[in-house]
Amino acid sequence: MQNNHWFKTGFLSFAASLLLIGCASEPTTEQEENAGDAGGEAIGDSGGGDLILGVLSDISMLDPHTSSDVPSGAVQSNIYETLVKFNSDMELEPLLAESWEAVEEDVWEFRLQEGVTFHDGSELNGDVVKANIERILDETTASPRAILFEIIEKIEVVDSHTVRMKTEQPFAPLPAHFAHYASSMISLKAIEADQVAVESGEQPGTYINEHPYGTGAFTFENWNPGSEVVLSRFDDYWGEPAHVDTATFRVIPEDLTRLAELETGGVHIIDPVQASDRARVENTDGMNLYQRNAASITYMGFNVQKEPLDDELVRQAIALALDKDAMLQGVLDGTGEPAVGPINETNFGFSSEVAGVEQDVERARELLAEAGYEEGFSTTIWDQ
Numbered sequence: 001m002q003n004n005h006w007f008k009t010g011f012l013s014f015a016a017s018l019l020l021i022g023c024a025s026e027p028t029t030e031q032e033e034n035a036g037d038a039g040g041e042a043i044g045d046s047g048g049g050d051l052i053l054g055v056l057s058d059i060s061m062l063d064p065h066t067s068s069d070v071p072s073g074a075v076q077s078n079i080y081e082t083l084v085k086f087n088s089d090m091e092l093e094p095l096l097a098e099s100w101e102a103v104e105e106d107v108w109e110f111r112l113q114e115g116v117t118f119h120d121g122s123e124l125n126g127d128v129v130k131a132n133i134e135r136i137l138d139e140t141t142a143s144p145r146a147i148l149f150e151i152i153e154k155i156e157v158v159d160s161h162t163v164r165m166k167t168e169q170p171f172a173p174l175p176a177h178f179a180h181y182a183s184s185m186i187s188l189k190a191i192e193a194d195q196v197a198v199e200s201g202e203q204p205g206t207y208i209n210e211h212p213y214g215t216g217a218f219t220f221e222n223w224n225p226g227s228e229v230v231l232s233r234f235d236d237y238w239g240e241p242a243h244v245d246t247a248t249f250r251v252i253p254e255d256l257t258r259l260a261e262l263e264t265g266g267v268h269i270i271d272p273v274q275a276s277d278r279a280r281v282e283n284t285d286g287m288n289l290y291q292r293n294a295a296s297i298t299y300m301g302f303n304v305q306k307e308p309l310d311d312e313l314v315r316q317a318i319a320l321a322l323d324k325d326a327m328l329q330g331v332l333d334g335t336g337e338p339a340v341g342p343i344n345e346t347n348f349g350f351s352s353e354v355a356g357v358e359q360d361v362e363r364a365r366e367l368l369a370e371a372g373y374e375e376g377f378s379t380t381i382w383d384q
Contacts, residue, residue, distance in 0.1 A: 051244040054252040054267035058226055062212040063194075063205035064184035065136050068144040073181045074271075075229050075249055079119075080184030080214030083110055083129070084175055088292060090346040092175055096124060096185055096215065105170040110178075112161040116238045118187040119220075120213040126157035128188045133165075135191055136183065141204045145182030173348045187213035217242045227251055262287065275333035295346045297339055298332070300381075308377055317367040320360045 059072040064080055067073070083097040097110040116124040133155055136143045151174070154166040167174060177183065186208060194207040212220045215238065218231035229249040233242040250267060252258040255274050261267045263284060273281055273289065281289045300318070302309040309315060324338040340356035343349065368376060 048243075048245050050246045050248055051269070052248045052250055052267045054258045054261050054270040055249050056251075056253060056255075056258070056272060058251045059223070059229055059249075061205060061209050062220060062223070063186075063208040064181055065132075065141055065143045065145070065186070065208075066205040068182075075231070076184060076212075076214075077181050077216070078218040078231055078247065079212050079216045079220055080181070080186065081216050082181065082183050082185065083112075083178040086176075086179050090295070092179060095179075097178075100175050102172075103164065106167045107164055108167070108174050109158070109162065109164045112163070113238065114161055116215050117236060118189075118213045118215050119234060120187050120189055120211075122187050122189050122213075124185065124215060125160045126163045128185060129163045130155045130157055131188050131191050132183070132185050135186075140198065143182070145180065148177045148180060148182060176348050185215060189213070218247060221246065275331075275335045278333065278335070291335075295344065297342060297344075298336070299339075299342075308371065308373060309379075311371045313367045313371040314373065314377075317364040317371070319357050320364040320367070323359055 055071060055074070057069075057071040059067075059075050060069050061067045061072055062076060062079070064073070064076045067076070081096050083095060084092050084100065085095040087093050094113075096113055096116060098113050100108060100110045103109045110129070112124060112126065112129065118124065122128075133149060133152065135141050136146055136149055137152070151167045151169070151171050152165050153168050156164040156166070158164055165174070190208050190211050190213045193211070194205065197207045198204050217234055217237045217239065219234045221230040221232045223229045228251060231247045231249075233245055235241070252261060252267075252270075255277065258267075258270045259273070259277055259280065262270045278289060281287050300322075302315055304310050304315075328334055328336055328338065337344075338356060340354050341350075345352070368374065
C-alpha cells in the first residue's frame, strides 16, 4: 500500500473535492466565443463564463446517499454540502453547521447556520438534517456509506437549528464523519418525493438523481452520460458565490488526451495528472501543478472467498513479498510514501507508533509452503 499525493493542474487551483469557487484565467478566443454562445461572459478576473474540467471518469449518480465512487462525489460536492468540512490542512471547519460540541460523552450537538436555502427554495433546519441521517441509515436506501453513521442511536431536533445525536458509545470521530460527501444534505422535499417513488416500485435515488436539490454553490443543469455534466451557479447561495456561470465536467478517459486538451486550451483544469506527466506540466508555460497531501491510498485488495486468497497465510505472504519502495518509484514516480495501515497522518486516529510490514521474501516463501503452495501459484491482478 502507498499513501498518495493528489495532483490537480490547470489555470485554477482548487480543493481535492473539486469545489469550484474561484475564477479561471483568460480563455482563448475560441473559448470566449463558446462562452458567448452559452449566454455567459468570457472567463476573466471579473468572473463569469464556463469553467471546463477534463476528468478521468463519468459519474454514476447524483444521489450522494446511494453512491460510493469518487467521480460522483466530486460533482456532488458542488451541488450539496455537509455539516462540516476539512480545510487544506485536514482540519475540521464549519459548513452547514456553524458549531458543534460534545454536550455529553455520548451526545454530539450541532448548531446549524441560519438563512440557508436549498435549490428548490426550501430551508435548512433540524428536521431536514434528521431526515437525511435517517435516510442514510434506512436499510431500504441501502447506502454503501451507512457504516459511517450506524453508531448514531437517536437523533433529536432540539429547536429549528439545533440537532443532537446520541451514539451507542462515546465516539469522538463523529464530526469528521459528517465531512464526508456521503452525508450531504438533500432537500426534504426531494427526500419525500424520492420515498414516494420508492413506494411505487422505483429504486432509491430515482427521483433525487433527476432532481438533485442541495445547498451548494452550483445547481444541476444536465448530464450527458459518458460525455459531460454541466452545473450552473446558484445565485441565491448562502456563502461566497461561485465566480463562474457554469462548470462543465468533461469526461476524457485517456491521460495524454486530457493533458493535450489542457495544453491547447480545450479545458481549464484536468484531474487527475499522472505522476509520469508531472514534469511536463511543470515545464509548460501557463500551466500549474496543484499538489497536496491527502487521505488517499493505493492498495491491493483480495477476494477472500476465492482460493488461494481465502488463506490468511497466503495473504500474509503476498504482503511480505511486495517491494513497496520500488512500487512507489516505478508506478507513482516517488509521489507518495509507504503505508503502514489504511490511514495516514491526515486521519483522526493515526498513530506513528504502528509498525509497517517490511519486505521479507524468505519469510513469504515459508508461509506459502506452510499454506500448501511451496511451488507458488498463478493468479490475475485486476488494475482498477
